[in-house]
Amino acid sequence: xxxxxxxxxxxxxxxQEVNITCSHNNIATNDYITxxxxxxxxxxxxxxxxxxxxxxxxxxxxxxxADRKSSTLSLPRVSLSDTAVYYCLVGDNNFxxxxxxxxxxLNVKP
Amino acid sequence: xxxxxxHPSRVICKSGTSVKIECRSLDFQATTMFWYRQFPKxxxxxxxxxxxxxxxxxxxxxxxxxxxxxxxxLTLSTLTVTSAHPEDSSFYICSAPPTGGYEQYFGPGTxxxxx
Numbered sequence: 001x002x003x004x005x006x007x008x009x010x011x012x013x014x015x016q017e018v019n020i021t022c023s024h025n026n027i028a029t030n031d032y033i034t035x036x037x038x039x040x041x042x043x044x045x046x047x048x049x050x051x052x053x054x055x056x057x058x059x060x061x062x063x064x065x066a067d068r069k070s071s072t073l074s075l076p077r078v079s080l081s082d083t084a085v086y087y088c089l090v091g092d093n094n095f096x097x098x099x100x101x102x103x104x105x106l107n108v109k110p
Numbered sequence: 111x112x113x114x115x116x117h118p119s120r121v122i123c124k125s126g127t128s129v130k131i132e133c134r135s136l137d138f139q140a141t142t143m144f145w146y147r148q149f150p151k152x153x154x155x156x157x158x159x160x161x162x163x164x165x166x167x168x169x170x171x172x173x174x175x176x177x178x179x180x181x182x183x184l185t186l187s188t189l190t191v192t193s194a195h196p197e198d199s200s201f202y203i204c205s206a207p208p209t210g211g212y213e214q215y216f217g218p219g220t221x222x223x224x225x
Contacts, residue, residue, distance in 0.1 A: 034213075043114075043203045043216035044154070087153070097144060098205070098214060100154040 004088045009105040018075045020104050022088030025069045030092040033064060033071045038085045038103070047086070048073065075106075083108045112138045114206050116217035123194055123224055130190045131220045133160075133204030139184035140206035144214070145177075148201040160187040160204075194224040 005023040012018045024033070032051050036044035048055055050062040050071070061074040075082060085103040113136040123129045133143055141162045146154040158168045158179055166179035176198075178190040187206075191198055203219045 036216075041201065041219065041221065043116075043205075043219045045216070046213055049213065097156055097159060099156055100146075102153055 003099075004090055004101040006086075006088055006101060006104045008102060009107065011107050011109060012078055013109050014079055015077050018078050018082075018106060018108075020073045020075075020086055020088075020106070021070060022073070022101075023070045024088070024090045027068050027090050028092070031068075031090045032092065033062065033068075034089045034091070034098075035060070035062065035071075035073045036087045036089065038087065044087060078106075078108045080108050080110060082106060112136075112206075112208055112213075112215045114204065114215045114217040116202075116204060116220050118220060119218065120221040121223070123222070125195055125224055126193055128190055128192045129194055129222060130188055131202055131204075131222070133187045133189070133206070133217055135185045135206045135208070135215070138206075138208040140208060141184060143181060143187040143204055143206045145179065145187075145189050146203045146205070148203060148219075154203060157189075160189075162187075191222065194222070196224045198222065199224045 034049040035047040037047050038044045048060045048062045052064050055062045063072040085105050087103040089098045115134045117132045143160040145157045147157050148154045156169050157172045158166045160166045160179045160181040162181045168174045181187040201219050205214045205216045207214045
């Protein structure tokens with residue numbers, strides 16, 4: 001399974017757009033990229049998933065370049081409640097195991 | 111979205127006793143479920159894959175005789191921590207992908223404290 005690398009932490013202010021980049025140089029052809037959000041003492045929550053180009057939903061956008069060796073999660077106009085750890089995971093959709101990387105601790109300041 | 115529940119949400123037990131944690135998919139069936147362990151300020155570590163009707167498969171370094179997994183139905187998997195020790199104190203999380211779906215849904219987690 002492709003290993004992922006993310007920044008350990010990021011700081012932002014309320015109302016700003018936050019972009020978190022994840023590197024996955026060994027991504028396989030069948031692999032999808034999925035992002036999860038985790039608050040302390042809670043299970044991870046699905047944010048967005050994509051295979052290539054751009055995906056957008058009501059909470060985030062996911063940008064994937066043509067070589068798919070990286071991806072960027074974009075959170076528009078963050079609020080204090082977006083303070084959490086964000087995980088980038090790579091895997092195929094045959095329900096193979098997810099191996100979590102270190103994640104990115106996003107701290108949103110007022 | 112689909113819901114995965116865990117019971118109990120938190121449990122305290124004495125060293126040497128066994129504790130069972132349940133993971134249920136409430137509105138979908140899951141032939142496969144996954145169990146994770148998370149220590150404070152660390153990432154989730156995959157422990158094992160629970161397979162309905164067959165034996166679980168364990169990740170390297172995880173003692174299968176200590177962490178017993180049973181996936182008796184398409185909506186329930188249980189993790190039993192046997193002869194618990196203080197170092198087993200952790201946050202245990204399960205996940206399940208709906209059969210035919212593509213997204214994994216995570217349970218809320220179970221906080222285990224062994225005294």
